[in-house]
Amino acid sequence: MSDVVLAGELPFPPRPDYLRAGSTLASWLTTTDHKRIAILYALTITVFFFMGGAAITAVRLELFVPNGWFLSSDTYNRLFSFHGIIMVWFFLVPSIPNTFGNFLMPLMIGAPDVAFPRLNLFSWYLTLVGGVFAVYTLIAGGVDTGWTFYTPFSTMFSNTHVLTAAAAVFVVGFASIATGVNFIATTHMLRAPGMTWFRLPLFVWSIYATSIVMVLSTPVLAISLMLVVAERWLGLPIFDPARGGDPILFQHLFWFYSHPAVYIMVLPAMGVVSEIIPCFARRRLFGYDFMVYAIIAIAGIGFFVWGHHMFVSGQSPYASLIFSFLSFVIAVPSAIKVFNWTASLYRGQISFNSPMLYALGFVGLFTTGGLSGLFLASIPVDVHVTDTYFVVAHFHYIMVGGSVSAFFGALHFWWPKITGKMYPESWAQFAAITMYFGFNMTFLPQFFAGYLGMPRRYHTYPAEFQVYNVMSSAGAAVLAAAYLLPLMYLTWSLLHGKRAPNNPWGATGLEWTTTSPPPPNNFDIQPLVDRGPYQYHAERESAGTDAPEVQNARSLR
Amino acid sequence: MTTVFTLPEASTHAARVDGIFAILVVVSALTLALVFGLLVTFAIRYRRGSNAKRGRLPEIVNREFEVSWTAATGFLFVFLFWWAASADVGALTAPTNALEVHVLAKQWMWKTQHSNGAREIDELHVPLGQPVRLVMTSQDVIHSFFVPAFRIKQDVLPGRNTETWFKATKLGVFPLLCAEYCGTDHSAMRGRITVMGEDDYARWLSRQPEGDDLAHLGAKLFVSQGCSGCHAASSSVHAPKLNGLYGRTVQLSDGRQLKADDAYLRDSILQPKRDIVAGFEPLMPSFAGLLDDGEVQSLTAYIRSLGQEQDHE
Numbered sequence: 001m002s003d004v005v006l007a008g009e010l011p012f013p014p015r016p017d018y019l020r021a022g023s024t025l026a027s028w029l030t031t032t033d034h035k036r037i038a039i040l041y042a043l044t045i046t047v048f049f050f051m052g053g054a055a056i057t058a059v060r061l062e063l064f065v066p067n068g069w070f071l072s073s074d075t076y077n078r079l080f081s082f083h084g085i086i087m088v089w090f091f092l093v094p095s096i097p098n099t100f101g102n103f104l105m106p107l108m109i110g111a112p113d114v115a116f117p118r119l120n121l122f123s124w125y126l127t128l129v130g131g132v133f134a135v136y137t138l139i140a141g142g143v144d145t146g147w148t149f150y151t152p153f154s155t156m157f158s159n160t161h162v163l164t165a166a167a168a169v170f171v172v173g174f175a176s177i178a179t180g181v182n183f184i185a186t187t188h189m190l191r192a193p194g195m196t197w198f199r200l201p202l203f204v205w206s207i208y209a210t211s212i213v214m215v216l217s218t219p220v221l222a223i224s225l226m227l228v229v230a231e232r233w234l235g236l237p238i239f240d241p242a243r244g245g246d247p248i249l250f251q252h253l254f255w256f257y258s259h260p261a262v263y264i265m266v267l268p269a270m271g272v273v274s275e276i277i278p279c280f281a282r283r284r285l286f287g288y289d290f291m292v293y294a295i296i297a298i299a300g301i302g303f304f305v306w307g308h309h310m311f312v313s314g315q316s317p318y319a320s321l322i323f324s325f326l327s328f329v330i331a332v333p334s335a336i337k338v339f340n341w342t343a344s345l346y347r348g349q350i351s352f353n354s355p356m357l358y359a360l361g362f363v364g365l366f367t368t369g370g371l372s373g374l375f376l377a378s379i380p381v382d383v384h385v386t387d388t389y390f391v392v393a394h395f396h397y398i399m400v401g402g403s404v405s406a407f408f409g410a411l412h413f414w415w416p417k418i419t420g421k422m423y424p425e426s427w428a429q430f431a432a433i434t435m436y437f438g439f440n441m442t443f444l445p446q447f448f449a450g451y452l453g454m455p456r457r458y459h460t461y462p463a464e465f466q467v468y469n470v471m472s473s474a475g476a477a478v479l480a481a482a483y484l485l486p487l488m489y490l491t492w493s494l495l496h497g498k499r500a501p502n503n504p505w506g507a508t509g510l511e512w513t514t515t516s517p518p519p520p521n522n523f524d525i526q527p528l529v530d531r532g533p534y535q536y537h538a539e540r541e542s543a544g545t546d547a548p549e550v551q552n553a554r555s556l557r
Numbered sequence: 558m559t560t561v562f563t564l565p566e567a568s569t570h571a572a573r574v575d576g577i578f579a580i581l582v583v584v585s586a587l588t589l590a591l592v593f594g595l596l597v598t599f600a601i602r603y604r605r606g607s608n609a610k611r612g613r614l615p616e617i618v619n620r621e622f623e624v625s626w627t628a629a630t631g632f633l634f635v636f637l638f639w640w641a642a643s644a645d646v647g648a649l650t651a652p653t654n655a656l657e658v659h660v661l662a663k664q665w666m667w668k669t670q671h672s673n674g675a676r677e678i679d680e681l682h683v684p685l686g687q688p689v690r691l692v693m694t695s696q697d698v699i700h701s702f703f704v705p706a707f708r709i710k711q712d713v714l715p716g717r718n719t720e721t722w723f724k725a726t727k728l729g730v731f732p733l734l735c736a737e738y739c740g741t742d743h744s745a746m747r748g749r750i751t752v753m754g755e756d757d758y759a760r761w762l763s764r765q766p767e768g769d770d771l772a773h774l775g776a777k778l779f780v781s782q783g784c785s786g787c788h789a790a791s792s793s794v795h796a797p798k799l800n801g802l803y804g805r806t807v808q809l810s811d812g813r814q815l816k817a818d819d820a821y822l823r824d825s826i827l828q829p830k831r832d833i834v835a836g837f838e839p840l841m842p843s844f845a846g847l848l849d850d851g852e853v854q855s856l857t858a859y860i861r862s863l864g865q866e867q868d869h870e
Contacts, residue, residue: 073741146738152715153698157664157740241716242845244828247699248714281603287623312701312736313712314719317649321642328634335630336623342592345599346618347611352600360596367592371585374634378581378641380574380648384708387701387736451578452564453705455736458744462732542611543603 017420017517032117033520035418038103040124045091045099046487048131052086055079057480060473066463076459077144078160082137084147085165089172090131092399093261096268097214098127098179100410101207103418105183107511107518108201110192110527110552115185123178130172137164146457148258149224151239151250155231162232166225173218173225176264180214183207192510194529198289199551201509201533205292206271209299213260213267217303221257224250248313255306263302265399266366267295269406270337273359276413277341278534279507280356281348282543285534287340294333301330311382320379327377334370338363347542353505354428358409361436362402369397372447389468390450393443401439408435408486415490416500420517423493427485435482441475508534508548513555527552567727567752568707573644575708584637651722655688659771659854662693662700662713664739665746670851672858674774675765679748681733683725684758690722692819694850701737704750710736716827718819725752775859778852782844796841797834803861808835822857 018035021027028036059079062071071079102120106113114120137143143165145154154162187208191200200208227250230236237243239250278285285291307315307323341363350356372394376382385391412428415421449468454461461469503512514523535549566572602609658681661668669681683689693702693713702721703710711721735746753761779785787796802817810833815821824831826848829841848856 073744077738077741077743144740148738150699150738153738153740157698241714242827244831247716282605286618287620290623290627312710314714314717317645321645324642324645325635325638328638329631331634332627332631336627338592339626339630340623342595342599343618345596345603347609347614348599348603349605349611350600350603351605360600363596364593367589371588374585374637375578375581378577378637379645380570380641380708381578381581383710384574384578384705386710387703452562453703453732453734455703455734455744457738460744462747540614542614544611545605 015519017515018520019420019517021520030121032113032121034102034106034114034117034120035518035520035522037120037124038099039418041094041098041102041127044124044127044131045094048086048090049483051135052083052091053480053483055083055086057476059083060476062459063461063469064473066466066469067460071459073459074144075142077146077457078142080457081143081146081165085143085169086134088147088261088265089169090127090134092265092403093176094127094172094179095265095403095407096272096410097183097207097210097264098123098175100203100272100407100414101183101210101268102179104414104511105186105204105207106190107514107522108204108509109187109190109195110510110523110529111186111190112521112523114182115189116182119178119182123175123182126175126178127172130168130170130175133164133168133171137161137168140164148254149228149250150254151228151231151247152241155228155239163229166229170222170225173222176214176218180211180218183211184215187211192527192529194553195510195551196529198292199529199532201271201551202274202285202288202291202295203268203271205295206267206274209295210264210267213264213299213302217257217260217264220253221261224253224257227253248310248315251310251313252306252315255309256303259306259309260299260302262395262398263298265403267298269362269366269403270295272406272410272413273341273362274337275507275509276355276359276409277344277363278536279413279505280353280359281345281350282506282536282545282548283344283346283348283534284536284539285340286343286346287336288532288534290336291340294336297333298330301326301333305330308377308382309386311379312386324377324379324382328374331370331374331377334366338367338370349543349545352429353412354425354432355409355413355505357429357432357436358405358412361432362405362409365397365401365405365436365439369394369401372397385450387455388450389446389454389456392456393446393450396443396446401443405435405439408432411486411490413505414511415493416504417511417516417518419494419497420500421493421497422500422504423497424489427489431482431485431489434478434485438475438478438480438482442472442479443475445469445471445475503550506547508536508550510551513550513552525554528554565706565727565729565731566708567729567731568709568723568725570648570723571706571708571726573648577641577644580640581637584633651690651720652688652724655690655722656683657690657692658683659858660691660693660702660713661696661850661854662702662735662746663696664698665735665742667702667733667735667746667748668851670771670854671762671765672770673762673765674770675762679733680751681748682751682753682758682761684755685725685728685752687755688722688724690720692718692720692854694718694854696850698739699737700735700739700746703734703736704731705734706731707750712737718823725750728752728754771855771858772862773859774852775855775857775862778848778856779859782848782856784856787841794840795837797837799860800863803863807832809833810835810837819857819861822860823853826853826856 140161144160227238231238237245239245239247305327308327311320445468449465454465500516529551530553537544657672659670669677695713695715700713707723731750733748733750787794807815807817827845833839
């Protein structure tokens with residue numbers, strides 16, 4: 001490789017990494033560097049995560065007893081609504097795509113930045129504007145519609161701040177769209193020489209598929225919220241049945257976005273796990289091309305299953321049958337992914353660093369959550385358990401057990417690359433294990449309460465459900481502690497952590513062939529890709545312990 | 558009664574749902590055991606530096622392996638769909654001999670009305686072993702009629718009737734809950750379903766204050782609201798006659814055909830311009846705002862009784 005020799009001979013002028021390329025506040029607020037924007041996003045969504053967490057802490061405390069003890073029903077309703085709106089649109093949707101996607105996608109494809117760097121910064125400002133609306137809504141007295149804004153409650157009956165809450169979600173939706181457009185263009189236009197589609201790391205594939213889902217579905221959310229505003233504010237008859245409207249129309253529009261939104265939240269998580277497992281098992285990912293097809297299938301079929309949220313809504317029973325069938329179909333690619341991650345461990349050289357613990361936790365919790373999805377795809381069972389805590393448990397297993405575990409996995413896996421610092425590993429392992437058990441303690445009892453008939457969004461509940469609520473609330477305390485731990489030791493590592501080497505885990509991706517933290521333009525020499533990802537060992541062999549073949553032919557192997 | 562760990566199976570439908578639920582639990586448990594078993598086995602056996610055999614991969618780990626488990630999963634899921642769906646299709650329509658009960662939901666209470674006119678609030682008494690068909694509508698937002706012991710749930714919508722049915726198989730009192738979030742006191746919108754023996758039920762029903770039954774109430778409204786001015790057999794106005802209308806297929810002026818069911822009658826009262834019967838002028842004014850949901854239910858019941866009378870002739 002003459003390029004490698006060349007690279008070795010030329011002395012580089014000293015240059016600061018992206019964190020030190022400018023230290024003023026203005027250098028951050030006007031940056032177009034995708035890595036700095038990722039940091040801005042990370043700080044923003046961390047604030048929102050703890051705001052949403054504080055709201056649900058109050059809810060779980062209130063649910064210790066059947067008839068409540070310190071909240072009014074109105075306050076209770078506003079708290080769970082705030083929790084849902086914040087966690088869905090201000091944490092989960094932007095979580096992995098806008099932080100790790102932003103930071104890593106250009107690095108992983110060997111690009112100096114995203115395709116539209118200023119649009120990228122604009123999208124962060126949109127998130128802030130949306131956040132201001134959300135926080136204003138809270139301070140002004142809150143909104144009590146739930147995160148679902150169902151009509152006609154939201155348009156004609158709620159006496160709370162529906163308009164500003166809708167504005168918050170509307171604006172942050174455009175941040176999603178802008179980011180999605182940006183990532184799609186980046187993947188198409190800025191791949192390094194040799195980085196063909198089937199050499200893309202699965203994280204890039206998942207972010208790409210997520211972006212397509214964002215761009216196609218989020219406008220529908222914007223439309224449905226516009227219609228809510230049109231009826232509530234301008235009095236146009238859209239959902240009011242007395243004037244010829246149809247309240248079910250809103251549900252169709254809302255779920256046409258919000259079901260694909262589930263995949264916006266979980267596809268990036270699958271991408272993260274597909275990076276971590278091969279690295280710590282030192283194995284090629286089993287069935288790479290099947291994983292790609294599974295991502296595409298999930299993103300595609302995900303648009304045609306929204307009606308499974310509406311089996312009891314009064315929609316046509318024949319429509320329900322089709323939605324039920326497609327919901328079983330979409331479970332197949334998800335199952336394939338679980339089998340492939342598991343098979344990737346076979347004959348590995350597995351180590352259990354904290355990112356791997358989070359990734360294995362993800363596989364376990366995602367499998368549990370996914371299997372509970374089969375119950376909800378079966379119409380007769382869904383009729384019984386929908387709108388109960390069974391559903392609450394199901395989607396928290398996918399979104400919190402799945403996506404948030406993967407988020408923390410990603411945080412620990414790429415922390416050395418992002419900050420240039422190593423964190424205390426045993427603390428991180430302790431937090432990962434605590435999070436796993438805290439999560440199960442919180443949400444496993446909810447499956448039982450739901451099956452026995454405890455409806456969701458209940459401030460007061462029949463006394464026989466108390467034991468499950470107490471277990472759940474106790475688990476939530478453990479979970480909350482597990483979420484606070486990383487905040488402490490990761491902050492500590494920024495000040496006192498050891499310097500991170502370029503490739504601390506011996507991983508294969510392009511991002512590991514630049515410095516930690518990377519320079520402002522990502523690579524000192526344009527990477528050249530001559531192989532697929534995850535070549536931890538020779539083909540058809542088992543894992544070894546040698547250094548792997550990185551994807552960059554211009555890096556020392 | 559519901560205890561901490563069990564939920565009574567108090568309807569024919571409940572047993573069916575629990576059957577599907579049990580199979581799904583078994584499938585899930587086996588899958589979880591497989592996935593967790595493999596994860597733990599591999600994690601221990603192939604931990605870094607262990608002596609487990611590695612080297613060249615066996616021939617079985619290949620593409621066909623992947624294809625076959627994809628296919629197996631696909632077949633399993635399609636089978637589960639077929640099985641659950643056929644139970645669903647079998648329970649779609651209520652038996653024709655079902656008792657009809659009208660349910661009116663509003664923030665935050667349930668009003669129920671038996672066909673003889675007896676009314677209850679947050680309560681419903683039903684006989685054991687007889688199918689009961691619920692015809693439900695809401696006065697304000699969307700509610701959901703949820704009886705865990707019967708495994709039934711159906712959203713109750715404003716401006717429209719929705720239906721569900723059950724056949725109780727256990728005596729007792731069972732909780733009725735609102736399952737669709739409906740505002741401040743959503744969680745207080747609860748009631749009780751009392752299942753009684755047939756004789757007890759008959760006795761209970763006869764003890765209730767003798768309200769007019771729905772059809773009689775409707776007959777009075779039919780005159781007092783002026784419907785009879787056009788729709789009575791003796792009227793000179795050219796308006797569709799209502800005798801024997803219920804259940805028939807109606808030809809509309811725009812070429813569509815509709816079945817004259819509860820929903821059609823309701824729409825025709827509240828939005829008469831929507832479905833014009835072929836051969837008639839769109840003369841009728843809307844009664845939206847003039848009739849409440851209970852009154853519309855009564856009128857519908859009256860028109861239905863006209864249909865039934867003709868059937869007997």
